[in-house]
Each structure stands twice: as structure tokens, then as C-alpha cells.
Amino acid sequence: MSVRVENLSVAYRSHRGDVTAVDDVSFALADGEIMGLAGESGSGKSTIGNALIYLDQRMKATGGTVTVDGRELPISDDRAMRPLRMTEVSLVPQYAMSALTPTRKIGKLITDLLKSHHVKDRDAVLTELRRRLALIGLTEEVLGKYSFELSGGMRQRVTIIMSTLLNPSLLIADEVTSALDVSTQRAVGEMLLEFRDRGYVKSAIAITHDLSILAQIADSIAIMYAGRLAERAPVATIVNEPLHPYTQALIASLPEVGVRHDQVTLTGIPGRPPSLVNPPAGCRFRDRCPFAFDKCLETPPFLQVRPGHSVACWKVSDSRAAVAGRPGQEQAV
Amino acid sequence: MSALPDTPTVTTVPVAPVTARKRSDFFYYGLRNKKLVFGLGLELLLVLLAIIGPMVAKYGPEAFTGAQLQHPGHTYWLGTDTLGHDIFSELVNGLRESYFVGALGAASASVVGMALGFAAGWRGGILDEVLQMVTNIIVMLPSLVLLVVIGSYLTSRSVLFEGVFIGLTTWPWVARAVRAQTFSLRSREFVEMAKLSGKRPVSIIVFDIAPNMASYLFLVIILLFGSSMLLAASYDFLGLGPTGTVSLGSMMNQAQNEAALLYHEWWWFIPPGAVLTAMVAALLVANVGLDEVFNPKLREQ
Amino acid sequence: MSTLIKFDQVSKLYPATSRAGGLTPALRKVSFELPPGEVISLIGESGSGKTTIGKVLLRLARPTSGTVTFGGKDITAYSQRGLRDYYRDVQGVFQDPFSSYNPIYRVDRVYDMVRGSYFPKVSDSEWSGRVEAALDSVALNPGDVLGKYPHQLSGGQQQRLLIARALLLEVKVLVADEIISMLDASTRVDVLNLLVKLKRQGLAILFITHDLSLGNYVSDRTIILRHGAIVEMGATEKIFANPRHEYTRMLLSAVPELHSKWQHSPLGPVAVAAPALALAPALAQASMLDELTHAEQVVKRDLRAVFGGARAVASGKSQVALALEPPQLREYEPDHLVADPE
Numbered sequence: 001m002s003v004r005v006e007n008l009s010v011a012y013r014s015h016r017g018d019v020t021a022v023d024d025v026s027f028a029l030a031d032g033e034i035m036g037l038a039g040e041s042g043s044g045k046s047t048i049g050n051a052l053i054y055l056d057q058r059m060k061a062t063g064g065t066v067t068v069d070g071r072e073l074p075i076s077d078d079r080a081m082r083p084l085r086m087t088e089v090s091l092v093p094q095y096a097m098s099a100l101t102p103t104r105k106i107g108k109l110i111t112d113l114l115k116s117h118h119v120k121d122r123d124a125v126l127t128e129l130r131r132r133l134a135l136i137g138l139t140e141e142v143l144g145k146y147s148f149e150l151s152g153g154m155r156q157r158v159t160i161i162m163s164t165l166l167n168p169s170l171l172i173a174d175e176v177t178s179a180l181d182v183s184t185q186r187a188v189g190e191m192l193l194e195f196r197d198r199g200y201v202k203s204a205i206a207i208t209h210d211l212s213i214l215a216q217i218a219d220s221i222a223i224m225y226a227g228r229l230a231e232r233a234p235v236a237t238i239v240n241e242p243l244h245p246y247t248q249a250l251i252a253s254l255p256e257v258g259v260r261h262d263q264v265t266l267t268g269i270p271g272r273p274p275s276l277v278n279p280p281a282g283c284r285f286r287d288r289c290p291f292a293f294d295k296c297l298e299t300p301p302f303l304q305v306r307p308g309h310s311v312a313c314w315k316v317s318d319s320r321a322a323v324a325g326r327p328g329q330e331q332a333v
Numbered sequence: 334m335s336a337l338p339d340t341p342t343v344t345t346v347p348v349a350p351v352t353a354r355k356r357s358d359f360f361y362y363g364l365r366n367k368k369l370v371f372g373l374g375l376e377l378l379l380v381l382l383a384i385i386g387p388m389v390a391k392y393g394p395e396a397f398t399g400a401q402l403q404h405p406g407h408t409y410w411l412g413t414d415t416l417g418h419d420i421f422s423e424l425v426n427g428l429r430e431s432y433f434v435g436a437l438g439a440a441s442a443s444v445v446g447m448a449l450g451f452a453a454g455w456r457g458g459i460l461d462e463v464l465q466m467v468t469n470i471i472v473m474l475p476s477l478v479l480l481v482v483i484g485s486y487l488t489s490r491s492v493l494f495e496g497v498f499i500g501l502t503t504w505p506w507v508a509r510a511v512r513a514q515t516f517s518l519r520s521r522e523f524v525e526m527a528k529l530s531g532k533r534p535v536s537i538i539v540f541d542i543a544p545n546m547a548s549y550l551f552l553v554i555i556l557l558f559g560s561s562m563l564l565a566a567s568y569d570f571l572g573l574g575p576t577g578t579v580s581l582g583s584m585m586n587q588a589q590n591e592a593a594l595l596y597h598e599w600w601w602f603i604p605p606g607a608v609l610t611a612m613v614a615a616l617l618v619a620n621v622g623l624d625e626v627f628n629p630k631l632r633e634q
Numbered sequence: 635m636s637t638l639i640k641f642d643q644v645s646k647l648y649p650a651t652s653r654a655g656g657l658t659p660a661l662r663k664v665s666f667e668l669p670p671g672e673v674i675s676l677i678g679e680s681g682s683g684k685t686t687i688g689k690v691l692l693r694l695a696r697p698t699s700g701t702v703t704f705g706g707k708d709i710t711a712y713s714q715r716g717l718r719d720y721y722r723d724v725q726g727v728f729q730d731p732f733s734s735y736n737p738i739y740r741v742d743r744v745y746d747m748v749r750g751s752y753f754p755k756v757s758d759s760e761w762s763g764r765v766e767a768a769l770d771s772v773a774l775n776p777g778d779v780l781g782k783y784p785h786q787l788s789g790g791q792q793q794r795l796l797i798a799r800a801l802l803l804e805v806k807v808l809v810a811d812e813i814i815s816m817l818d819a820s821t822r823v824d825v826l827n828l829l830v831k832l833k834r835q836g837l838a839i840l841f842i843t844h845d846l847s848l849g850n851y852v853s854d855r856t857i858i859l860r861h862g863a864i865v866e867m868g869a870t871e872k873i874f875a876n877p878r879h880e881y882t883r884m885l886l887s888a889v890p891e892l893h894s895k896w897q898h899s900p901l902g903p904v905a906v907a908a909p910a911l912a913l914a915p916a917l918a919q920a921s922m923l924d925e926l927t928h929a930e931q932v933v934k935r936d937l938r939a940v941f942g943g944a945r946a947v948a949s950g951k952s953q954v955a956l957a958l959e960p961p962q963l964r965e966y967e968p969d970h971l972v973a974d975p976e
Contacts, residue, residue: 040818041789152680181679181844186888186896209819212890239892253823255851257874257889261830266851268827269820272788522733525694526744529725531718531751544738 002203003029003170008064010051019276020062021047023227026302029170029203034196036214036235037207039224042273046094048224049172049207051075053091069169086117090168090201092160094175099159100147107143110162117166125165132161132200136191153184157191164200171201177213189217211254215239220308223247226273226284229302233309243305243316245289283314291315362626369626372619379612383432386425394418394426394579405600412600415591423579424604430580431562431612434496438561441500443554446507451538453508454515464512468505476502480573489576495568499561510553514546548627552620559616566609581605638807638838639668639691644700645958646686646862660686662862662960663700670806673829673839675849675870677885678859684842686862688809691840692726693717722752725800729812731792735784741792742780744799752803768798772828790821797828808832811842826852846889850874855969858882863960868970878972
């Protein structure tokens with residue numbers, strides 16, 4: 001198992017009190033797996049991404065462990081995490097296009113990066129860099145440019161190259177395709193796949209709200225709702241046979257090319273996600289769920305219902321012979 | 334999809350009330366900011382002194398009490414000067430004058446600066462170019478020289494004159510700041526919405542743009558107030574202040590002329606300087622604190 | 635059917651922001667018509683000009699040349715009074731619902747502004763009745779949304795409030811500029827279905843989006859834009875069933891779908907987006923658009939290198955040529971126009 005997250009909980013401080021943004025989340029990734037972490041705004045998906053690499057002052061991990069390549073990540077210890085960033089775990093943040101310092105040339109940014117990580121054989125790395133740039137159709141000329149001289153999509157891809165230059169075991173890609181045009185989205189998506197195939201990153205977590213992008217690049221998908229995991233399954237299962245009512249509703253609400261309103265009327269999900277300052281008891285999807293019943297006042301456990309497929313829903317686990325196993329034991333398909 | 338469900342029973346959960354709002358945020362952080370509390374507190378004390386002082390002072394500021402160069406004591410709380418004026422009385426009256434001129438200068442600079450700044454920021458184009466040119470010219474003018482020249486044509490200078498002069502020479506700074514903010518705010522979507530609602534430009538500036546700059550404007554005006562007072566004191570110190578009135582600057586001017594420093598008459602030149610420093614410094618400290626309150630990123634958690 | 639809106643050879647030039655200098659043509663002689671009760675999707679990537687068309691239609695930007703008419707009248711000729719009347723018939727909703735509200739006021743203010751400008755004489759009770767009716771048609775509960783501040787509402791609620799505002803004015807044309815993209819998946823569909831409902835009631839909608847699946851779901855006709863020019867235009871069904879222009883096909887092949895993987899288009903793997911083309915400074919001096927029509931310009935070598943092997947020129951010339959003149963549109967079949975390759 002390349003990456004293992006067990007019972008992770010993250011809270012952040014606000015003057016209204018502590019908000020538990022991530023509540024007891026567990027999942028595992030195999031080597032070479034790209035997992036999509038999907039959810040709407042406020043679901044906690046970005047917080048998980050942050051927790052795995054950099055917890056800022058307002059946030060704190062209130063429980064759980066993260067293990068990468070058999071070694072536990074000291075996520076609460078900023079100092080100890082430093083040498084591991086970019087080498088073990090790397091992040092392509094949201095709005096990566098704005099993440100590049102505009103006052104230095106790209107080439108300089110990269111050499112700074114290498115210096116700060118005490119990379120010994122810089123020349124070898126730079127040769128590799130050129131090779132990777134060529135892979136996405138760029139020449140060395142890019143290194144002499146400032147970030148504002150590049151288009152949004154170009155900056156996004158340069159950022160991905162920088163984040164993966166030191167071959168991290170885990171890449172966290174936070175909404176990397178959101179602000180891009182359709183054609184650039186595809187280019188970036190294919191780039192992630194290519195990098196994974198070539199072993200530049202071992203495994204990746206792609207955080208996004210866009211399920212259709214995940215259908216293209218992910219091997220498995222984990223659906224988050226209000227800080228908890230709702231469902232986790234191989235991508236084909238999530239798309240074709242989702243079990244959790246929330247996942248079902250999400251899939252049903254996605255318009256696809258070829259579908260017109262006079263043929264099919266799509267439906268949304270009424271209501272809003274609950275506030276995490278004072279979350280409701282039991283299943284958090286309860287008051288928007290068409291199948292909710294009285295047992296839902298109790299928090300449903302995240303149980304494996306089939307190999308590789310776990311769901312947190314009473315309706316599902318009651319009506320199936322649920323295999324009560326540790327979620328971490330699922331094999332990625 | 335799975336089998337049809339039973340009749341669902343959905344229990345509604347009350348959503349947690351959104352309690353925190355901008356105003357309560359402001360007071361919460363405001364009262365906890367040491368700089369703001371200290372600065373405002375000190376300033377308020379001085380203002381109180383300016384208001385109550387002249388009522389309490391035993392003598393008028395211009396009165397010849399007869400006793401010259403008395404050390405501070407029972408009769409003369411801060412002593413007297415070479416002409417027998419009661420220093421304490423001069424001080425508190427001078428404080429009033431300084432506040433008055435400061436306020437007048439800040440007010441006139443604000444009015445002119447904001448009007449022109451909004452106009453230029455909103456319209457852009459030629460109006461903006463012209464304003465920039467005018468601003469640059471005024472900024473470059475040596476105001477001291479101008480004051481001397483104008484002053485030489487006047488038989489007497491009033492407090493009003495000094496205040497307005499300061500206002501007319503410092504408005505460019507306000508105008509620039511307002512223009513820049515207006516520029517960035519006018520392309521915001523809620524401004525477009527206001528346009529799409531058929532509102533006129535003046536209405537949009539007053540009700541949509543200005544309130545969103547309120548915290549910034551507040552800071553600008555506070556700084557302007559401080560610099561006006563300082564500027565007035567400098568003019569007074571050089572003898573270019575209003576004729577016939579006592580102010581902190583004029584006190585220091587007289588002390589200087591009579592070589593108070595040389596004669597160790599500390600009660601004459603230290604109080605006005607100290608009070609002036611306190612007035613301006615308190616404002617600046619409060620300003621920094623206020624900036625921290627308005628801008629959450631500056632707050633140390 | 636009488637047309638409400640007509641764009642006739644509309645062009646818009648902006649001073650360029652890139653290092654290449656000169657002017658950037660945001661729109662190049664765009665022409666189309668929008669009749670009542672019809673939804674037209676304007677589809678394009680960034681820099682295509684779709685947002686500019688919306689802004690021009692809303693009189694938030696002026697065209698450099700060409701005319702835009704509403705009911706036969708030139709909209710650029712309106713006075714302040716005429717503009718106010720125009721906004722009774724034509725309104726817009728934008729991408730970021732939160733930014734459309736002034737954060738220091740309650741959301742009711744957007745309605746009060748409308749009331750102040752257009753319905754000053756309406757009584758209080760009559761007005762609240764109308765507001766409630768408008769909120770009802772966008773499936774919002776007045777108690778949930780009125781009297782609140784923008785940050786207390788969700789994106790979907792904010793967006794629907796803004797649509798209800800347009801309904802209060804009883805507009806005939808709505809410009810919806812990327813109104814879905816910032817909403818959560820669960821609310822997107824509700825807003826889309828709302829647009830369909832309004833369309834059936836006679837509202838003409840200009841639906842600006844980069845998302846082809848949304849455009850396909852909701853619109854009657856589609857216009858595909860690239861670099862300010864129309865490359866394909868016609869009935870939505872025809873375009874999506876049989877895209878003729880290579881750009882349209884490229885876009886369609888790049889759309890991520892739930893049930894099928896990206897396939898390599900017959901043109902090869904998708905590289906980068908084509909570079910933004912700009913006219914060089916020398917030509918910017920020319921004041922008359924006509925002089926620019928037949929001119930060609932060189933895009934600097936760095937731009938091409940930076941954008942990495944862009945499909946520069948079909949004919950293999952070493953320089954990229956740009957004329958203000960858009961590619962010619964030809965009829966492929968009734969209600970399906972395709973532009974010549976550029």
C-alpha cells in the first residue's frame with residue numbers, strides 16, 4: 001500500500017468555535033493509483049489535501065494517521081514535514097496559476113527549489129526537467145520566461161512539472177483543471193496520466209468537484225459530504241452503480257453532451273449541506289436524502305459492501321450482507 | 334438504481350444560525366487590539382484636555398499675569414514665560430487651536446480630494462489625465478514658499494486661512510488614494526449591477542463605491558488629521574501661523590525666540606512639543622491598530 | 635418571428651496586454667440574431683470573445699464597429715433615459731453570484747434599486763407581492779432569503795435571486811454569462827431547469843458558457859467562437875450531431891464525459907490551446923479598421939515558442955498571419971453554418 005490514511009480528523013479554529021472540517025476519514029491508495037476525491041464546496045476535500053502536506057496555523061489534525069510508503073507522515077509537525085514536501089508528498093494547489101512568483105524567471109524558481117531541497121546532482125535533474133518539458137511540448141525557452149508571460153494552461157502545467165520534479169510518492173492535485181478551458185483541461189489531465197504511467201509520481205489524489213474529469217483520469221473515486229466519506233469505489237462503479245443516495249443524486253444531475261432538456265430532465269438535490277460548526281447528529285445527508293429513515297439519526301459506519309467498494313449509509317448496509325472489514329483493506333481495482 | 338424505498342421520513346434539522354457579522358467582528362477585534370485602544374485612549378484624553386483645560390485654567394492665554402519666568406508651581410501650574418503668560422493656559426488653548434486647524438485642514442483636504450478622486454477614478458479618460466497633472470503640480474509646489482508669498486500679501490492671517498491653506502496643499506494625497514481605490518472598485522460586478530439597475534453615476538459612487546472604501550477612507554482621514562496638525566505646528570513654529578492666536582507651534586516659536594532652551598526654561602518648550610508629539614503619535618498608533626482590525630491578514634493570531 | 639436582438643458585423647478592439655503590443659481583436663465582425671423565446675449558447679474558450687458579446691449587449695462595453703439593434707433600434711445611441719428603459723427589457727446575470735451583491739448591504743437592496751429606478755410609484759404591499767411572485771418562480775422561499783446578507787446565502791440562492799430580479803423587470807432578453815460554473819453540482823441543474831422554464835415562457839436567453847454539455851442541454855441554437863470570430867453556428871442538434879469545423883470537433887473531443895474516455899481526435903492528441911493572436915504595434919497606428927482588413931502581421935517568435943508548437947499556419951509559413959477579417963461562413967445545411975479554416 002502506497003498511501004494509507006486512517007481515521008483522519010482535521011479541525012480549524014474560527015472565532016465561532018472549532019469547526020471539524022474532516023471527520024474520521026480513512027482510505028488507502030495502491031502504488032500507481034490515482035484516486036479522485038470528489039465533493040461539493042464545504043465537503044472537506046481540500047482540507048484533506050492540505051492536511052496531507054501543510055497544515056497552516058488555523059488548522060490542526062485532531063486525530064488519525066497518514067502513512068506513505070510505510071512511513072508515517074508527521075503532518076502536525078511543520079518542521080519535520082519540510083524535507084518530505086516535494087520529495088515524498090507534493091501539492092499542486094488550487095489556483096496554481098497564481099502560485100508562481102511573478103518576479104522571478106521560471107528557471108530561477110526551479111533552481112531555487114532544487115537548492116532548498118539540497119538536491120545534489122542538479123545537472124541530472126535539470127536534464128530530466130528538459131525531457132519532461134519536451135513531453136508536454138515546451139522547450140527550454142520557458143525557463144527564461146516570467147510566469148505572466150505564459151498562458152493560464154501553460155502555467156498550470158509548469159507548476160505540475162515543478163511539483164513532480166523530485167518524483168514524489170504522492171501527488172495531491174487540488175482542483176487543477178477547474179479554471180481551465182476544455183482543451184487545456186484535457187492536456188492537463190493527460191499530463192497527469194502520463195506522469196503516473198512513467199513513474200514520475202507513484203500515486204495521486206485528484207481533488208475536484210468535477211466527476212466527469214475524474215471519470216477520465218481516476219482509477220477510483222472517494223465521495224465526500226460534509227466532512228465525511230460517503231462512498232469509495234472504482235470509477236466505473238461510481239459512475240454506473242453508485243450506492244450512496246448522495247452519489248446517485250450527483251450522477252443524476254450531470255448534463256452530458258447529447259442530452260437535451262426536451263429529452264431528459266435532470267434533477268438537482270434540494271437543500272444545502274449542513275453547517276459544520278454545529279453538525280446534525282447521525283448521517284449528515286439525512287435531511288436532503290429521499291431515503292432517510294429513523295436509523296439515520298445514528299451515524300452510519302463506513303463499511304465495505306463489496307471488495308473495493310465502501311459506503312456509509314444505513315439503507316445500503318442494512319439491505320446488503322455487509323462485509324464488516326477495515327476500509328483500508330480494500331484493494332484498488 | 335436500487336429498489337424503491339419505503340415512504341421516507343425526513344427529519345428536518347435546524348441549520349446552525351450564522352451569528353458572526355461584520356459589525357460584531359469589528360468590535361470584537363477592535364476592543365482587543367492594544368494599539369487601537371492605546372492610541373484612541375490617549376487621543377481622547379488630549380481632546381478632553383483641550384475641551385476642559387481652557388475652562389479650568391485660571392488665566393487667559395494672553396493675559397499678562399505679571400510674574401515672569403516662574404517655575405511650575407501652585408499658582409502657575411506650568412510656570413510662565415518671559416511675558417508673564419501662564420504656560421498651562423497657553424498650552425490648553427493652543428491645543429484647542431491645533432485641533433481646530435488640524436480638523437479644518439483635514440476636512441477641506443478630504444472634501445476636495447475625495448470629490449476629485451472619485452470623479453477621476455470613475456470617469457477615467459481625459460478627466461483623469463487632467464487630475465493627475467494638477468495633482469503632480471500641486472505636489473511639487475513648495476508649500477512653505479507659497480505660504481510665505483501669500484502671507485506677505487495679507488495684513489493678518491486667520492486660523493481659517495491656515496486651515497484652508499493646509500487643505501488645499503494636501504488634498505492631492507487623498508485624491509490619489511481615492512482615485513486608485515475607485516478605479517479598482519468600479520469594475521466590480523456589483524457596480525455593473527447598479528448600472529444595470531439604471532442608477533446614475535453619482536448615486537453609484539456615493540452608495541456603492543464609497544461605502545466599500547469606508548475603512549480605507551477612515552484611515553486616510555485619520556492620517557490626514559495628524560499630518561495637518563503637524564504641518565500647522567511647523568508653520569506656526571516658523572512664524573507663519575495665524576496672527577494673534579496661541580497655538581502649540583507658536584509657543585515653541587516664542588520659546589525659540591527667547592532662547593528658552595539655552596536658559597533651561599524647560600517648562601516652556603517641553604510641554605508644547607511633548608503634547609504635539611503625543612497628539613500625532615497616538616493617531617498613528619491608533620491607525621496601525623485600526624488597519625489590523627480592518628485587515629484580518631495583519632492580525633496576529 | 636421578429637428578432638429582438640441583432641448583432642451586425644460587430645467588432646471590438648482592445649489595447650493588447652501581452653508583450654507583443656498592439657491591439658487585440660476581442661470580436662471580429664460577429665453577426666447573429668436572437669428571436670424571442672430562443673436560447674442561444676455562445677460557446678468558446680478564454681479569449682474567444684463570448685463574454686465581450688455579453689458585455690456589448692448589456693451596454694457595458696462599446697463595439698468598435700458594427701451595430702447592435704434591439705427591436706430595430708441601435709443600442710449604442712441611447713441616452714441615459716433610453717438606457718434605463720433598455721435595461722427594463724435586457725438584463726444580465728454573471729458568473730460569480732457573490733460579487734454581484736454589494737457585501738455591505740442586504741440582498742434586498744438589489745430589488746430596492748430596481749424599485750427605485752423603475753417602480754417608484756408602486757405601493758409597498760403591491761411590491762412585496764411582486765417580489766414574492768418572482769421568488770416563487772425561481773423556487774425560493776422569501777423567508778429564507780429576504781433580509782439576509784449575501785454571505786449568509788449559498789451560491790445557488792444568490793444566483794436565483796439575481797434571476798428573479800430580472801423577472802421583476804419582466805425582461806425580454808437575459809444574458810447569462812457562465813452563471814453555472816461557480817455553483818455546486820447539485821444546484822446547477824436547478825438553475826438550468828429554471829432557464830428552460832423561463833424560455834418556454836417567452837424569454838430570449840444568451841447563454842454564455844465554455845461547457846459544451848450545458849450548452850447542449852439547454853439551448854436551441856449554438857454559436858461556437860474562436861478568437862473573436864464565429865467558426866460554427868446553427869441549430870444545437872445539428873452542430874452536436876455533426877460538427878464540421880475542426881475547432882468544434884476538437885472541443886467536443888476534449889469534453890470529459892462520465893461514460894466514455896477521451897479518445898484521440900483524428901487530428902492527433904490535443905496539444906495546447908492556440909495562441910492569442912495580436913496585431914503588431916505598427917498596424918495599431920492605423921486608425922481606420924478598413925486598412926487593417928487586408929494586412930498581415932507577424933506574431934513574435936517568442937509567443938510561438940512559449941505556447942509550444944501551436945498549430946501555427948496551415949500553409950506552413952513561418953509566420954502567423956492575422957487579419958481582422960473573420961473566416962467566411964458557409965451554409966453546410968439549413969441552419970448550420972461553418973466557417974472556412976483560418
